[in-house]
Amino acid sequence: MKLQLPNPGLEDRILSHQQLEKLEKEEARDRPRWDNKAQYMLTCVGFCVGLGNVWRFPYLCQSHGGGAFMIPFLILLVHEGIPLLQLEFAIGQRLRRGSLRVWAAVHPCLTGIGETNSKPMISLYYNTIIAWILWYFFNSFQQPLLWSQCPNNANRTELIVECEESSPVDYFWYRGTLNISPTIEEDGGLQWWILLCHLCAWSVLYVCIIRGIETAGKVLYNTARHLQPERSTWMQLKPSVLCCFLKAVYRNVSSSNNCEQDAVIISIVNGITSVYVATVIYTIIGFRATKRFDNCLSRNILGLINAFDLAEGSITESNYSQAVKHLNETKPAVIEQLNLTTCDLNTFLSEGVEGTGLAFIVFTEAITKMPFSPLWAVLFFIMLFCLGLSSMFGNIEGVLVPLQDLNVFPRTCPKEAVTGVTCIMCCLVGLIFIQGSGNYWLSLFDTYGGSIPLLIVAFCETVSVVYIYGIDRFNGDIQFMIGHKPNLFWQVTWRVISPLITTKVSEKLLYKTWDPTSEKEYPWWIYVIIFILAGIPSIGIPFIALWKFMKSKKSSKSLS
Amino acid sequence: MFEKILFLLFLSSALAQELCEPGTSDGYKVRFSIRTALGSDAYAWNEDEKFLFRATLAYAMRKQKSELQFEVSNVIVCGETQRVSFWFVVTSPLNATRLISKVDVESAVRKSRPRINSAFLLTDKTLEFVGISPTLAAPVEPATPPWLIVFGVVMGLVAAGIVALLASSLVQRKRRKKEAHERHTQRHREENGSANEGVYNMSFSDNERVTQM
Numbered sequence: 001m002k003l004q005l006p007n008p009g010l011e012d013r014i015l016s017h018q019q020l021e022k023l024e025k026e027e028a029r030d031r032p033r034w035d036n037k038a039q040y041m042l043t044c045v046g047f048c049v050g051l052g053n054v055w056r057f058p059y060l061c062q063s064h065g066g067g068a069f070m071i072p073f074l075i076l077l078v079h080e081g082i083p084l085l086q087l088e089f090a091i092g093q094r095l096r097r098g099s100l101r102v103w104a105a106v107h108p109c110l111t112g113i114g115e116t117n118s119k120p121m122i123s124l125y126y127n128t129i130i131a132w133i134l135w136y137f138f139n140s141f142q143q144p145l146l147w148s149q150c151p152n153n154a155n156r157t158e159l160i161v162e163c164e165e166s167s168p169v170d171y172f173w174y175r176g177t178l179n180i181s182p183t184i185e186e187d188g189g190l191q192w193w194i195l196l197c198h199l200c201a202w203s204v205l206y207v208c209i210i211r212g213i214e215t216a217g218k219v220l221y222n223t224a225r226h227l228q229p230e231r232s233t234w235m236q237l238k239p240s241v242l243c244c245f246l247k248a249v250y251r252n253v254s255s256s257n258n259c260e261q262d263a264v265i266i267s268i269v270n271g272i273t274s275v276y277v278a279t280v281i282y283t284i285i286g287f288r289a290t291k292r293f294d295n296c297l298s299r300n301i302l303g304l305i306n307a308f309d310l311a312e313g314s315i316t317e318s319n320y321s322q323a324v325k326h327l328n329e330t331k332p333a334v335i336e337q338l339n340l341t342t343c344d345l346n347t348f349l350s351e352g353v354e355g356t357g358l359a360f361i362v363f364t365e366a367i368t369k370m371p372f373s374p375l376w377a378v379l380f381f382i383m384l385f386c387l388g389l390s391s392m393f394g395n396i397e398g399v400l401v402p403l404q405d406l407n408v409f410p411r412t413c414p415k416e417a418v419t420g421v422t423c424i425m426c427c428l429v430g431l432i433f434i435q436g437s438g439n440y441w442l443s444l445f446d447t448y449g450g451s452i453p454l455l456i457v458a459f460c461e462t463v464s465v466v467y468i469y470g471i472d473r474f475n476g477d478i479q480f481m482i483g484h485k486p487n488l489f490w491q492v493t494w495r496v497i498s499p500l501i502t503t504k505v506s507e508k509l510l511y512k513t514w515d516p517t518s519e520k521e522y523p524w525w526i527y528v529i530i531f532i533l534a535g536i537p538s539i540g541i542p543f544i545a546l547w548k549f550m551k552s553k554k555s556s557k558s559l560s
Numbered sequence: 561m562f563e564k565i566l567f568l569l570f571l572s573s574a575l576a577q578e579l580c581e582p583g584t585s586d587g588y589k590v591r592f593s594i595r596t597a598l599g600s601d602a603y604a605w606n607e608d609e610k611f612l613f614r615a616t617l618a619y620a621m622r623k624q625k626s627e628l629q630f631e632v633s634n635v636i637v638c639g640e641t642q643r644v645s646f647w648f649v650v651t652s653p654l655n656a657t658r659l660i661s662k663v664d665v666e667s668a669v670r671k672s673r674p675r676i677n678s679a680f681l682l683t684d685k686t687l688e689f690v691g692i693s694p695t696l697a698a699p700v701e702p703a704t705p706p707w708l709i710v711f712g713v714v715m716g717l718v719a720a721g722i723v724a725l726l727a728s729s730l731v732q733r734k735r736r737k738k739e740a741h742e743r744h745t746q747r748h749r750e751e752n753g754s755a756n757e758g759v760y761n762m763s764f765s766d767n768e769r770v771t772q773m
Contacts, residue, residue, distance in 0.1 A: 138707035138714075152696045159696070196711060203718045210725050302593075309641035312595040416729055 005468050013105045014095050017480050023096075049273050050391045054384065055129065056446070057274040058281045059358040066350075067282055070275055077271045080501050083493035084458055086263035086486075087465055093259050094477045101401075103461075106469050108552065112544030113460050118537045119398020121449035123426055125442045126395055127205065128433040130388040131197040132360065133381055135177055138197070140377035147172035148368040167292070169365045173357045181436035184444075185523060188436015195434050202427040205392055209400075209419050258482050284362045289348035296343035303338050356442055399426070448530045452509055453537035459502040460541055466494050579659060580649045582639030586659040587649035588669075589690040594644065597686035605644045609680075610637060614648075616672075616679045621650055621660070624668035628653050666692050 015023070061069045095105045103110040139146050150163035150171060158164075163171035174180050181188035301315045308327060315323045328335045353361050367376050399422055403409065409418050432441050465474055471494065479485045580587060590613075595602045603609065614635040621630040634653055640646040650660040669676070669692055677687055684694035 134711075134714075135707070138710040141710050142706045158693065193707075200711065200715055200718065203715065203722065207718055207721045207725065210722065211729070305643055306591065306645075309643040309645055311642040312593060312644070314642075414729070414733070416726060 004470050004472075007107055007468055007470070010106070010469070017477075020094075020096075020480075049270070049387065051126075051129065051384065051388045052391070053270065053273045053277050054387065055356075055359040058278050058362075059354070059356055061278050062281075062285075062358055063354050067278070070278060073274070074271060076501065077267060079493055079497050080458075081271075082264060082267040083490060083498050084462065085267055086260055086490065087462065087494060089259035089263050090474070090478055090481070091465055091469070093257060093481060094474075101405075103464060106464055109545040109548045110460070110464050110468070110541075111548060112541035113457055113464065114402075118449055118453040118457075119395050120426075121445055121453075121533055121537070123392070123395040123399050124430050125433055125445045125449075126388070126392055127201045127426070128198065128430055128438065128442060129356075130201040130205075130385065130392065131194055131434075132177060133384045133388060134197040134200055135194060136360065136364070137378065137381035137385060140374055140381060143374050145364075145368060145373050145377060146176065147364050148373065167288070167365075169361050169368070170353070172364070173361050177360075178357075178439050179436055180439055184437045184440035184526070186437060190431065190434050191436065191438075194438075195431075198427065198430060198434055202423050202430075205389065205396065206419060206423045208389070209393065209396060209423075210416050211419075260478070260482055260486070281358070281362050284366050285353065286349070288353075288362070288365060289345060292348045293343055293345045296341060296348075300340045300343065303340065307334055307338055356439060356446070396422070396426075444526070444529065445533060449533040449537075452506065452534035455502050455506045455509065456538040456541065459499055459506070462494060462498045462502070466499075471495065579651060579657070580636040580638040580647060582647045584647060584649060586662055586665075587647050588662070588665065588692065589639075589645060589647050591688040591690060592644040592680070592682070593686040593688075594680075594682070597682050610640075612679060613637070616676050617648065617650065617669075620668045620672035620676060621665075623672055624664065670695065 061067070061073075091106070092102055095102050097105055101114055103113040147169045150159040150168045152158070153160045160171070162175060166174075177194065179188065179191050297317055297320065301317075301320065304310070304315055304323065304327065305312060308331070324335070324340070363380060364377070367373050367380060370376050400419065403418070403422065409421075432438065435441075465471075471491075475485050475491075582589075592605065594605065611632065614632045614637060617635045618630040618632050621634070622628070630650070630653055634651045634656075635648055636651065637646050637648045650665055652658045652660055669689055673684070673694065677683055680687055684696075
């Protein structure tokens with residue numbers, strides 16, 4: 001398939017191979033070097049692992065079928081994730097532009113791919129997760145940890161019922177942290193403690209980006225300032241496939257850098273990390289389910305022996321069902337009054353925890369079982385905070401760069417003011433997520449703002465490079481950069497498999513969103529919000545393409 | 561004679577039975593969960609343990625009502641089950657037929673609950689007085705929640721950082737402006753350097769003022 005769309009003026013917008021070689025020689029002295037391979041590998045790992053692996057992947061995995069979800073994940077990682085990452089790395093390296101401006105160089109009409117991204121949406125809710133992490137971090141400096149035991153109720157007669165029925169960890173998450181309202185329609189008011197953490201999170205981010213995005217690299221890791229990947233992990237809803245892909249900013253890298261090797265290594269490390277974290281989480285979920293099952297059964301047995309004044313130990317787990325049947329035959333009225341809940345291990349496993357709180361609930365539960373829990377809690381949440389903050393730099397860059405390109409702020413405005421105003425605006429909009437219903441809003445943003453636009457962007461990127469930039473030219477560039485042409489695997493995935501997968505997956509996702517036969521009935525304004533989240537970034541690409549096209553037509557008409 | 565004694569004994573036990581009945585309004589039901597609490601170290605429930613219970617309850621009543629001298633015989637137990645649960649009532653030492661009110665019994669039990677529990681190596685959960693809810697231990701709550709302290713520290717550092725960075729950038733900008741101004745005046749001086757260096761030549765200045773041609 002040698003389909004190639006006309007792309008006049010491409011040579012003028014990009015550097016030729018000779019110019020690249022010259023630039024390479026000039027910059028070779030200033031470029032920082034890796035001391036050894038280990039340093040390089042560790043940096044890659046450091047950039048691969050993010051909140052997406054620890055927080056997002058497990059909760060999406062759990063809500064879409066559990067452990068078996070990992071199989072399609074890995075399949076798509078190989079067929080969609082790795083090729084897309086290699087494509088982005090290579091085109092960034094070749095054109096020596098960041099991921100947001102590289103598409104304007106490929107063709108002016110493609111500016112939309114870089115400019116209308118989903119980063120603003122993601123930035124809004126991502127920092128709320130960091131606020132939650134900070135809340136847990138602040139609460140880790142006490143023994144015993146607040147989430148290790150149920151608090152007493154107001155009368156001090158017994159433990160709070162809500163907590164007894166679930167577990168201290170769940171209670172601390174849903175009531176102590178979120179104070180969650182029953183549905184998304186009830187907003188439940190602003191939760192002041194999370195508001196404070198929210199302000200703290202944005203302040204910390206502001207301190208890091210106060211002098212502009214370039215200095216954020218200093219905060220990350222000095223020798224790897226030129227390698228700044230940010231990634232968004234998104235998953236497809238059941239029963240379809242899912243995909244994980246990574247977006248990378250691959251600017252001032254040496255033109256001879258082996259981007260193929262980097263892409264493969266980073267993808268594999270990312271995949272392994274996600275699988276490892278998910279394994280840990282599922283172990284803990286299994287433990288929780290077993291414990292809840294045991295507690296449920298003990299409660300039922302206690303109720304039975306109390307009601308019938310039977311000796312302790314007369315009813316055990318093994319003869320429980322027989323005993324209930326026997327007692328039901330003789331005294332059904334008493335049994336009914338007891339309201340025995342059915343204890344089923346499978347129910348506990350499947351209905352255990354779901355949603356954005358999974359990582360918080362599961363890991364904190366594990367921490368309470370360790371000796372010196374406050375120490376582990378502090379370390380764990382510091383780690384999560386660092387992961388989240390580094391991802392946040394990429395997200396906020398996706399907000400600042402388009403603002404810069406669209407000249408929203410006058411040129412004379414100092415950088416501190418630009419970043420300050422952006423942070424304040426995002427902070428204010430982010431107040432939606434601080435309400436009682438904030439968690440529902442966050443799930444909404446995460447599901448729709450993070451998935452559909454990314455799918456469309458992935459599709460556009462693949463198509464742009466293969467058919468607008470030209471696959472032949474691209475192959476030649478890669479040969480120039482790393483010494484050999486990309487093999488059959490890359491060709492097939494770039495040209496056929498990747499675009500096909502993204503189209504199919506978007507179809508399924510869109511169908512699921514506007515499925516008229518689904519049981520859940522949401523109020524009308526939810527659909528409006530979904531449209532804004534998913535539609536505007538997606539529509540932005542063809543819209544900007546059309547606008548640029550009209551502009552170029554007008555300018556060519558005025559010239560002639 | 562012998563018959564009289566027998567009759568009295570029968571009467572007293574019958575009275576006792578009348579005073580104490582499962583479901584009585586003046587007594588409480590007690591439930592022991594010995595095996596749950598002690599596992600393999602569990603002791604068997606027998607008459608001696610029952611005696612200990614009556615003795616501890618008499619002790620509790622004495623503590624509550626110090627003017628009355630309660631004895632073990634004042635605590636009557638009935639309605640024992642396999643569960644190890646039973647009802648009890650407390651009679652007044654002054655009048656064996658009069659029962660102590662429920663309220664007094666409850667306050668006595670609440671007061672001495674820890675002592676009663678420890679006599680049987682049990683806890684509030686495993687030694688239940690049905691109807692008397694235990695007062696849970698007050699959690700140690702410091703004046704300021706510890707998380708606010710940590711939050712204050714972190715916010716203080718962040719605020720200091722922001723102020724420092726803003727101040728340093730302001731200072732830098734001022735310095736740059738001063739340097740740019742100095743460079744500008746230096747350049748201006750260099751351009752007009754010929755007029756300022758050397759001796760002031762009057763002939764040239766005359767030319768400027770008087771244009772004859």
